[in-house]
Amino acid sequence: MTKMTEIKGNIASPKGFVADATHAELKFQKLDMGVILSEVPAAVAGVFTTNKVSAAPVKLDKTVVAGGVAQAIIVNSAIANAVTGEEGLINAKKTQRLLAEKFDLDAKHVAVCSTGVIGKQLPMDKIALGISKLSATNGHSDGFSEAILTTDLVKKEIVYQVELGGEVVTVAGVCKGSGMIHPNMATMLGFITTDAKIAQPLLQEILSEVIEVTFNQITVDGDTSTNDTVLVLANGQAGNAEITADTADYDGFKAVLAAVCQTLAKKIAADGEGATKxxxxxxxxxxxxxxxxxxxxxxxxxxxxxxxxxxxxxxxxxxxxxxxxxxxxxxxxxxxxxxxxxxxxxxxxxxxxxxxxxxxxxxxxxxxxxxxxxxxxxxxxxxxxxxxxxxxxxxxxxx
Amino acid sequence: MTKMTEIKGNIASPKGFVADATHAELKFQKLDMGVILSEVPAAVAGVFTTNKVSAAPVKLDKTVVAGGVAQAIIVNSAIANAVTGEEGLINAKKTQRLLAEKFDLDAKHVAVCSTGVIGKQLPMDKIALGISKLSATNGHSDGFSEAILTTDLVKKEIVYQVELGGEVVTVAGVCKGSGMIHPNMATMLGFITTDAKIAQPLLQEILSEVIEVTFNQITVDGDTSTNDTVLVLANGQAGNAEITADTADYDGFKAVLAAVCQTLAKKIAADGEGATKxxxxxxxxxxxxxxxxxxxxxxxxxxxxxxxxxxxxxxxxxxxxxxxxxxxxxxxxxxxxxxxxxxxxxxxxxxxxxxxxxxxxxxxxxxxxxxxxxxxxxxxxxxxxxxxxxxxxxxxxxx
Known part of the structure; x- marks a missing residue:
């Protein structure tokens, strides 16, 4: 049994991460754009919707995850950028580039996520406006969990700490999703940050296994969405000895990742549209x-x-x-x-x-x-x- | 295109069939038991629920259909005789025997169907009372479609006629079902009678194919039930030349059976629990x-x-x-x-x-x-x- 402790915090709690949120005027008054940034390039793993009608950002993020490295995740709510054809993909790439320029990153290290209405193009002037207002000074990291919501009634966030490889490792998770929630990632966005040091292929392997018994085991209405995505960034800033296969640290890291995902999954189920129980x-x-x-x-x-x-x-x-x-x-x-x-x-x-x-x-x-x-x-x-x-x-x- | 005509009538309209309904005191006041009788032993085909928790009458009827011949179908509503263990099977067999004795039939030619609450045993005194009140004189054949209902709001019945093998052949169908309706036969009972002459294996083949594109293509709430059954009796009393494979008559009979099943399936969907459309x-x-x-x-x-x-x-x-x-x-x-x-x-x-x-x-x-x-x-x-x-x-x- 891995000893883990829940701590107060947010998605920027692991070492070397910051987060911010802003109002890009996509929604009326509410926060509608957020960013997660790692100080250094991080190993990235991802799991995506199995829906054949996948949204533009999903197509783009698959290439980011295939590269194995990411340093930022930019998210907007209100508009899903799904069923938007070529223009949608161009807009997702433009969002990626704008964020990379703003924070001086390699564009291919930027993941882009959208959630909201299907079939509408992103208003790129507002996306640009929002990005211009984001900062890397951890100004509003608590706002991130709010900025990604759509019909959700509550914010969904959890942070655990565990000792691995001689160091305290922090794993933080945040997600959104209440309708269209079924297996295989449904209008559900989940983001996990950790300062653990772990190689990308192993991170992907663990994530894929954990998703099967957590996020993919919740259902609100049996429908899945076009945009579902779970991304994990592991930036190695905890200073732990690298987690490798078939070790106690591997088991410990998998247990804490599973705990984060299970907690988030249950929060989504409990906040299912109209749910009382x-x-x-x-x-x-x-x-x-x-x-x-x-x-x-x-x-x-x-x-x-x-x-x-x-x-x-x-x-x-x-x-x-x-x-x-x-x-x-x-x-x-x-x-x-x-x-x-x-x-x-x-x-x-x-x-x-x-x-x-x-x-x-x-x-x-x-x-x-x-x-x-x-x-x-x-x-x-x-x-x-x-x-x-x-x-x-x-x-x-x-x- | 097969020329078929809808006629007014009921499940007893095909030649050589009678039907009756009565109040066995399973429900308060309403009709709750019905019987369909053929004057002569008929070819019988059936399709049953794929639910692994199948009810006692389903288990019994599979043996009747395996025998290839049936002369009567006895149905009760209010109690499903499902999840009732050994006692449930004994009660289904006793119902079969009581009906056979009442109408001087071979017990193995009697199919038994139940629909209603799961987990309750049939009150056999009331079943015996109901059977004693049934008659073979076509007294209340219109009541059959009412006696089999549970949460349904409307009766569901259709009769078509078609010319096959030089004679007018009549195919009549009746069904019930409104909740728990999904693929694979869900708390859905369907009964079809026809005076067509057709061998049992061919009848089963046609029924199985037709079910796939009709009853199995409706869904109300995605759940299937323990009792779903569709039975067809073909007693050959129309005097048509026997319908054989790869003939125009085969196509014609399949078309009319499909029309009956599709009409009934749509009636079930339209009467789904709480449905307005x-x-x-x-x-x-x-x-x-x-x-x-x-x-x-x-x-x-x-x-x-x-x-x-x-x-x-x-x-x-x-x-x-x-x-x-x-x-x-x-x-x-x-x-x-x-x-x-x-x-x-x-x-x-x-x-x-x-x-x-x-x-x-x-x-x-x-x-x-x-x-x-x-x-x-x-x-x-x-x-x-x-x-x-x-x-x-x-x-x-x-x-």
Whole structure:
């Protein structure tokens, strides 16, 4: 077990990072542009949407990550720069160049992210204005987490410290996302900075593994977006001995990165559009991890389960129907607990206090535990309830 | 093109069939039990839920269909006899035997279907009472379509006639289902009777193919159920020359069966829980039919698309994001029409009258046409909008 400590801070807490935020006039009054800067070129790893309709900045950032080095991430909200054709790509590249010029960086070390409305071109005069107002003096690093939001109600940020290679290493994460949240990175932007020293290929390997069990295990409405991106910058300024494969430090770093990603993922699920509750589904006793994760995610994504939990109804029938729908094997021996109350044993209903469990379902966090008794692998997924407010937000929002 | 005529009638309209319905006291006052009887043993074909948690009657009916011959279908609503273990299977078999005794049939020629609450045992005294009240004199054949309903708001029935093998052949269909409707047969019961003469293996082959493009292409909330079943009885009483493979009659019979199934499927989608609109999505220009159908179904099942249509918002961004999410190939040249208004050409937004299109989206049927320009295969799917009422129905319904 890696000993890690949560500290107060923000995305600029790891050594050698600064962040800033400003109002580029894309939104009315609110902060709508942010930047993360590393004092030195950093190893960069990234994971992107699997949506075939990927946005211009996603296409651009794939080339940055392929280069292995980055020193800055510039983000705007309000406009996604998605479904914008050639012009969109030109604008993303222009944003990249403007930021590089402003901070005297190599343009190919600048990642560009956008989130917001699909199908509109970036107003480049406003982008230029915003960039001109950004500073590298850590003036408004707390504002970054706000500048990247769209329909989110709360800021989502976490900082952990851990001792690795004889030094204190800090890992900070920030993200946005509340609608269109499903697997595979959905209108979800996540940024992680760390002062750990680690080679890029290993960083990418760890990130890809961690994403599978964290960000890719949340679902709000089953839709994925065109812009989803998670980027990690590791600038080595902690002075730790380089983290290499098959060492305790490797395990420790992976654990802290997983903790950051899991915390952020749960914050996104809890802030799902219209959500009143965070739902966590743990599936154990599966023959393989992939099935366990898939079943957990299918349960937490079921509209019938989500509405039942909104209504505080211990409707276990909907849970086991969801299991049966996707399980790639027979499930004759399911044990099901809702809020720690046993409701099903050997796939057969057991007596439980309906009124008492309904009361427990009014809590802000609902936990469903499924034991399949068919192996020793497990998986967890997170989501939220489906409410009137979700329908209102998405029916009244006009494109 | 097969010439077919819709006629007024019910599931007992084909020659040699009768139907009845009664109140077995499973529901309060309403009809809750129905039977379909053929005068002679009929060829039987069936398609069942793919949910691994299949209900007792599904397990039983698979053996009936495997036998190839059936003469009766007994259906109860209110209780699904699902997740009921050994006792549930014993009760399904007892229901089968009671009906066989009542009408002097071979028990293995009796199919049994149940729909309703999961996890409760059938009260066999009430089942016996209901069966004792059923008659074979066609007394209440119109009541059958009502007796099988659960949360449905309307009865769903259709009868077509077509000339095949020198005789008029009648095909009648009836179904129920409004929630938990997704692919692969979801709390959906469908029954089709026909007086056509056709051998069982061919009937099963045609049914399996037709189901893929009709019932399996509707989605209400993405969940499938434990009990879904479609059964076809063909008793040969029309006196037509037997329908054999690779003939015009084969094509004609398949066309009329498809018309019956498509009509029923659309009725289910339009009556989805809380629905105010039927949504039809046509995908053309795909390299293969499976992809076309999958993309169509994913669009029509997207919560974001469903809420946008509830809100009469021509939010094409959500449609193309849904396409990109599941398309197994690149989609650089999408042409998108909503209610026949072009909104996207070569995957790039075109100007359209937002207010006018929003008005058109207030109609009861919304059609979305997607041309992928990547082949010549097509697929269609049907669904409904996602409304406050859906959340209300599923949050307030208590298990």
């Amino acid at each position: 965070l739902i966590e589904v743990n599936v154990t006793g599966a023959p393989d991890e992939l099935s366990a994760r898939m079943i957990a995610k299918h349960i937490v994504g079921s509209s019938l389960v989500k509405t039942a939990i909104f209504g505080a109804d211990p409707n276990w029938g909907r849970v086991i129907s969801a299991i049966g729908q996707v399980a790639p094997f027979e499930v004759p021996d399911i044990e099901l607990e809702i809020q720690s109350d046993l409701v099903l044993l050997h796939s057969t209903p057991v007596d439980f206090d309906q009124a008492e469990l309904s009361e427990k379902l009014k809590e802000k966090i609902v936990v469903i535990d499924v034991e399949l008794n068919n192996g020793d692998k497990s998986g967890t997924a997170w989501g939220c309830d489906l409410t009137y407010k979700y329908v209102e937000i998405n029916a009244l929002y006009h494109s | 039927l949504i039809e999505v046509n995908v053309t220009g795909a390299p293969d039919e499976l992809s076309a159908r999958m993309i169509a179904k994913h669009i029509v099942g997207s919560s974001l698309v469903k809420t946008a249509i509830f809100g009469a918002d021509p939010n094409w961004g959500r449609v193309i994001s849904a396409i990109g999410q599941v398309a197994p190939f690149e989609v650089p040249d999408i042409e998108l029409e909503i209610q026949s208004d072009l909104v996207l050409l070569h995957s790039t937004p075109v100007d359209f009258d937002q207010a006018e299109l929003s008005e058109k989206l207030k109609e009861k049927i919304v059609v979305i046409d997607v041309e992928l320009n990547n082949g010549d295969k097509s697929g269609t799917a049907w669904g409904c909008d996602l409304t406050y009422k859906y959340v209300e129905i599923n949050a307030l319904y208590h298990s």
